[in-house]
Amino acid sequence: MNAAVAETDHHDHGPAPGLMRWVTTTNHKDIGTLYLWFSLIMFFIGGAMALVIRSELFQPGLQIVDPQFFNSMTTMHALVMIFGVVMPAFVGLANWMLPMMVGAPDMALPRMNNWSFWILPFGFGMMLSTLFMPGGAPASGWTLYPPLSLQGGMAFPFLIFSIHLLGISSIMGAINIVATIQNLRAPGMTFMKMPLFVWTWFITAYLLVAVMPVLAGAVTMLLTDKFFGTAFFTAGGGGDPVMYQHIFWFFGHPEVYILILPSFGVVSEIIPTFARKHLFGYSSMVYATASIAFLSFIVWAHHMFTVGMPLSGELFFMFATMLIAVPTGVKVFNWVATMWRGAMTFETPMLFAIGFVVMFSIGGFSGVMLALAPVDFQYHDTYFVVAHFHYVLVPGSIFAIMAAVYYWLPKWTGNMYDEKWGKIHFWVSTIFVNLLFFPMHFVGLAGMPRRIPDYAVQFADFNAIASIGAFGFGFAQLIFVYVVFKCLRGGEKATDQVWEGAHGLEWTLSSPPPYHTFTDQPIIK
Amino acid sequence: MSTSNRFSAAVFVIASLMSIPALADWELNMPKGVTDISHKVYDMHMLAFWIMCVVAVVVFGAMFISILNHRKSKGAKAADFHESVAVEVVWTIVPFIILIVLALPAARTLIAQEDDSNAELTVKITGYQWKWQYEYPDSGVSFFSSLAEESRNARRLDSGIDPNSVENYLLDVDKPLVIPVDTKVRLLLTANDVIHSWWMPEFAIKKDAIPGFINTMWTKVNETGTYRGQCTELCGRDHGFMPVVVKVVEQAEFNQWLAAQVEAQNEQKQLAEAPQDTAEDAEKAPVKVMAAN
Numbered sequence: 001m002n003a004a005v006a007e008t009d010h011h012d013h014g015p016a017p018g019l020m021r022w023v024t025t026t027n028h029k030d031i032g033t034l035y036l037w038f039s040l041i042m043f044f045i046g047g048a049m050a051l052v053i054r055s056e057l058f059q060p061g062l063q064i065v066d067p068q069f070f071n072s073m074t075t076m077h078a079l080v081m082i083f084g085v086v087m088p089a090f091v092g093l094a095n096w097m098l099p100m101m102v103g104a105p106d107m108a109l110p111r112m113n114n115w116s117f118w119i120l121p122f123g124f125g126m127m128l129s130t131l132f133m134p135g136g137a138p139a140s141g142w143t144l145y146p147p148l149s150l151q152g153g154m155a156f157p158f159l160i161f162s163i164h165l166l167g168i169s170s171i172m173g174a175i176n177i178v179a180t181i182q183n184l185r186a187p188g189m190t191f192m193k194m195p196l197f198v199w200t201w202f203i204t205a206y207l208l209v210a211v212m213p214v215l216a217g218a219v220t221m222l223l224t225d226k227f228f229g230t231a232f233f234t235a236g237g238g239g240d241p242v243m244y245q246h247i248f249w250f251f252g253h254p255e256v257y258i259l260i261l262p263s264f265g266v267v268s269e270i271i272p273t274f275a276r277k278h279l280f281g282y283s284s285m286v287y288a289t290a291s292i293a294f295l296s297f298i299v300w301a302h303h304m305f306t307v308g309m310p311l312s313g314e315l316f317f318m319f320a321t322m323l324i325a326v327p328t329g330v331k332v333f334n335w336v337a338t339m340w341r342g343a344m345t346f347e348t349p350m351l352f353a354i355g356f357v358v359m360f361s362i363g364g365f366s367g368v369m370l371a372l373a374p375v376d377f378q379y380h381d382t383y384f385v386v387a388h389f390h391y392v393l394v395p396g397s398i399f400a401i402m403a404a405v406y407y408w409l410p411k412w413t414g415n416m417y418d419e420k421w422g423k424i425h426f427w428v429s430t431i432f433v434n435l436l437f438f439p440m441h442f443v444g445l446a447g448m449p450r451r452i453p454d455y456a457v458q459f460a461d462f463n464a465i466a467s468i469g470a471f472g473f474g475f476a477q478l479i480f481v482y483v484v485f486k487c488l489r490g491g492e493k494a495t496d497q498v499w500e501g502a503h504g505l506e507w508t509l510s511s512p513p514p515y516h517t518f519t520d521q522p523i524i525k
Numbered sequence: 526m527s528t529s530n531r532f533s534a535a536v537f538v539i540a541s542l543m544s545i546p547a548l549a550d551w552e553l554n555m556p557k558g559v560t561d562i563s564h565k566v567y568d569m570h571m572l573a574f575w576i577m578c579v580v581a582v583v584v585f586g587a588m589f590i591s592i593l594n595h596r597k598s599k600g601a602k603a604a605d606f607h608e609s610v611a612v613e614v615v616w617t618i619v620p621f622i623i624l625i626v627l628a629l630p631a632a633r634t635l636i637a638q639e640d641d642s643n644a645e646l647t648v649k650i651t652g653y654q655w656k657w658q659y660e661y662p663d664s665g666v667s668f669f670s671s672l673a674e675e676s677r678n679a680r681r682l683d684s685g686i687d688p689n690s691v692e693n694y695l696l697d698v699d700k701p702l703v704i705p706v707d708t709k710v711r712l713l714l715t716a717n718d719v720i721h722s723w724w725m726p727e728f729a730i731k732k733d734a735i736p737g738f739i740n741t742m743w744t745k746v747n748e749t750g751t752y753r754g755q756c757t758e759l760c761g762r763d764h765g766f767m768p769v770v771v772k773v774v775e776q777a778e779f780n781q782w783l784a785a786q787v788e789a790q791n792e793q794k795q796l797a798e799a800p801q802d803t804a805e806d807a808e809k810a811p812v813k814v815m816a817a818n
Contacts, residue, residue, distance in 0.1 A: 060688040060695075062680060068762045141759045147736060148719040148761055235737020241720060242735060276597070278607035306722060306757075307733045308714075308740035311639045315632060322624045329620045330613065336588045337612070341604040343597040354592070358585060365577035372627065374634035375570045377731045378555055381722060381757040446552030447726045449757045452765030454680055456695045457688050458552060 014515050023118075026110035027515065028095045029412075034117050035092025036405070040481070042084035042124065047474050049077040054436075054470035057463050062454050070453035071139035076131070078142035082259065083166045084124055086393065089401045090262040091116075091173045094201050097408065098177065100506040100513065101195050103186025103522045108179035116172035123165035130155035141451060143248060144219065146233040146241050150226050160223045167212045174208035177201055186505070188524035192283065195504055199286050200265030203293045207254045207261075210297075215251040218244060242307050249300035257296045260392060261289060263360075263400030264331055267353045269504075270407050271335050274350035275342030276501035281334040288327035288334075295324050305376045314373045321371040325364070332361055347499070348422030352403030355395060355430050363391030366441065381451075384444030390437045394473075395430070402429075402480065409487055410494035414512035417487040421479060428476040436469030556726055559748045559773075563729035565634045573627055580623070638730075641743040644711030648702065652714075652721030652734035652756070655763035659702045666786040672766045673697035680766060696753040701770035705779035706749045714740040722758035723769055733758055746773045 015021045015030065025031060052073045056064045065073070095113065099106055107113045130137040135153025138144070149156070181202045185194070194202070222244070224230040231237020233244045264285075272279045279285065301309060301317040309317075335357050344350070366388040370379050379385055402425075410416050439462035444450075448459045455463065494511040505524075509517055557567045595601045649660040656671035672680075676695050679686035688694040704710050714723055716734040724731040728744045746752075754769040774782065 061684070061686075062682045066682060066762075067765065071759065071762065071764070139762075145720060145759075148759065151719065151761065235735075240738075242738070275595075276603040277605065280607050281609075281613055282607070284613045306731050307735065308738070311636065314635060314639070318631065318635070319628060322628055325624060326617060326620050330617055332584060333616045336584060336591065338607075339588060339591045340595065341601070341606075342591070342595050343601045343603040344592065344595055345597050354588075357588070361581070361584065365581060368577060368624075368627070369570065369573045372569060372573055372631045374631055374638055375566055375573065377638070378566055378570070378726065378729055380731060381724075442553045445555045447556070447754065449724070449755050449765070451759045452755075454688075454695060454765050456693070 026114050028099050028107045031113050031117050032092045032095030035088045039085050039089035042080055046077050046080035046085055049073045051474055054467040056453055058467040060455055060457050060460050067453045068139055072137040074451055075138050075142055086259045086397045093404050094177055098180055101198050102189055103505050103518050104184035105518050107176050108184055109176045112172050113176050116169045119165050119169040123162045126158050127162035130158050146244050160219045163219050164216055167216045170208050171212050174205040177205040186521045186524055196268035196285055197265035200261045200289055203289050204258050204261045207258050207293055211251040211254045218247040245304050249303045253300040254296040259397050263397050266400045266404040267356050270349050270353040270403055271338050273499050273501040275339050275344050277342040280337035285334055288330045291327040305373050306380050318373040325368050328364055348426055349403045349407035351426040352399050356399045359391055359395030363388055381449055382444040383440045383448045383450055386450045387437050387440035395433050410498045411511050413487050414494055415487050415491035416494050417483050421483045425479040432469045432472030436466050436473050439465045558727045558729050559746050560728050560744055562638055566729040569634055641711050641741050644709045644743055646708055647711045649713045650723055652716035654718050654761050655767040664783055664787055668700055670698045670700050673699055696768045698768055698770045701772045703772045703782050705776045706746055706773050709745045711743045719760050720758050721756050721760045724757045725754040725769055727752045749773050
């Protein structure tokens with residue numbers, strides 16, 4: 001094995017033949033591809049779970065699943081989508097693009113890179129296996145609040161261990177990204193010359209290194225509470241169930257920015273390309289990202305306004321949370337200013353990027369409303385919250401990932417994707433995603449709690465509409481799969497620059513790029 | 526369009542509108558509620574909503590003007606401005622001012638919400654999987670409140686009972702909490718097993734019921750009536766089936782009701798041999814379970 005690895009270290013060497021290429025690869029492009037495929041598969045698994053949820057909620061009454069299984073579905077859907085789809089997809093994009101954007105030959109730590117990917121399938125294999133265990137999969141919500149999560153059956157320790165694995169994978173991935181960006185930039189690429197996607201990932205990676213261990217600590221305490229007689233979170237033994245929530249959300253709030261900051265980077269790459277104009281306010285974009293990252297550490301308790309904090313705590317977390325609107329607003333204004341007086345064209349990546357800006361902003365608006373503690377008592381744990389975070393995660397993060405794939409797919413494959421079907425994918429997705437999530441604002445305000453398998457009849461109509469939207473959105477993603485496969489098999493040859501307005505090192509390479517790129521460092525002037 | 530076409534179009538529109546059941550029941554917004562606090566909360570919600578709408582119109586408006594006019598297909602040439610400290614400062618400060626406009630009334634409302642002093646009546650609420658217990662410590666009255674039987678039957682998997690045929694499906698209980706109107710009532714919340722959350726949208730109050738801890742909130746209801754809400758913290762299998770129902774009555778009616786409860790409870794005490802023991806067992810049991818865990 002060592003000999004084989006040593007051999008592939010030579011220059012001008014292509015990938016190893018056969019399946020072992022993917023198992024033993026240390027090539028950032030191969031690993032990026034693995035991450036992206038993994039993410040796509042998990043997207044359909046998590047999506048299928050969402051469709052179970054929406055099928056049960058199509059009508060009032062229980063028709064399809066037992067409430068316990070329903071709770072398992074909401075729990076697993078969240079875990080799969082967060083840890084299995086959005087995070088791996090962004091890490092995949094980072095693997096593919098960061099070295100090519102900063103002029104590096106590969107990631108700084110290629111073997112660790114291989115390991116951090118290959119942990120994932122095993123981690124998720126273990127997590128998904130809990131679906132077939134006696135007592136069923138975890139059903140306490142992805143937040144795993146004790147004491148409820150401690151009531152879990154055989155699945156519980158498997159879940160904790162798989163979260164540990166995913167955490168290890170994320171931390172290694174993040175360390176790799178930090179090391180690459182700090183050490184492998186081409187001569188002349190100063191920090192303030194880095195593309196925004198590199199910047200946002202740089203900051204995201206620091207967030208990951210900071211908070212994944214916190215999650216690991218929290219779930220380990222759950223584990224010892226359950227099996228080793230500790231009472232960190234058990235009131236009967238002198239513990240405090242609310243302490244878990246504080247620790248969890250100290251991880252959880254930076255985590256939601258981990259899921260969105262790379263999207264900001266993607267959109268900041270795409271909009272200037274298709275507006276044929278430089279990004280407006282580059283340095284303010286960098287500072288805004290850093291501010292958001294800093295603020296993410298001091299707002300966690302806005303997820304738990306109803307736990308009975310002292311008034312001073314509620315005021316602090318309300319004010320701090322509202323502050324986030326300022327740097328986030330600056331970002332949106334900068335994107336609009338970038339479009340302003342540009343010469344825009346609307347290829348699929350641009351459509352997804354514009355869709356992102358609009359619908360992410362809608363999620364931002366409801367976010368400001370949710371920040372207001374006195375009103376949050378009404379919103380908390382209702383479908384209004386579900387609408388809010390799905391707006392920032394689906395037409396937010398997921399749309400940004402789609403935009404990125406369409407944007408860089410011609411670079412990766414050397415072929416142009418089918419523009420007509422790409423646009424159809426965008427429009428069908430946009431219509432159905434709004435049909436799916438917009439009515440959730442209404443039922444939430446009208447009083448429908450989240451995480452319930454059955455509801456009072458006055459919520460029936462909007463739930464039916466949302467379920468139709470869910471199926472439409474879910475099946476629309478098959479168009480995406482079709483476009484990707486078609487592009488892999490051939491199509492119009494892509495030029496090196498691909499897009500007329502594209503700038504940056506990755507566009508100076510051939511499409512597709514050779515297996516090893518920038519073995520001689522480029523020099524940036 | 527001919528007249529007959531127009532007519533059939535009108536018929537179609539009317540028919541499709543009528544086919545949507547109970548259109549008038551489509552709740553789109555937060556209820557105004559029946560307490561001073563709930564009115565403040567509603568106003569706060571609407572203020573935030575309209576401010577967000579204005580921001581949306583301005584930002585999306587600029588964006589759509591740009592999308593319509595500054596496109597290459599219309600021969601637009603890209604300008605090359607890409608930085609302006611003045612503009613960045615303006616759009617940092619303006620949102621900040623808007624946020625202060627929101628933060629001040631929000632802080633005021635929050636302070637009012639958290640002031641539970643001078644309550645005239647105290648009720649203790651305990652969450653169980655999956656029902657609520659209500660206790661009136663001053664008079665010793667205590668009872669459980671669980672999902673009404675009609676809803677319980679209809680909500681079984683494949684029950685064959687149409688939820689539309691059940692009055693207040695999933696929002697009805699066997700025995701509601703009763704409180705007097707125009708009285709400041711302090712609610713103490715705790716739980717016996719896992720975390721629950723007691724929400725009454727019409728009063729704009731929601732707080733978690735946490736085992737081992739006591740949370741406080743209060744309400745003062747301005748109108749008599751029956752009000753409905755639900756548990757809002759995932760608490761296990763039947764989380765969706767432990768509604769909150771509060772009956773708000775005149776003070777005199779409340780006194781009568783409470784006296785009747787006291788009497789009924791005394792009768793039961795006499796009937797049962799050792800009611801104290803069972804009560805104690807019920808309290809001890811969860812501690813034992815926790816220790817076993």
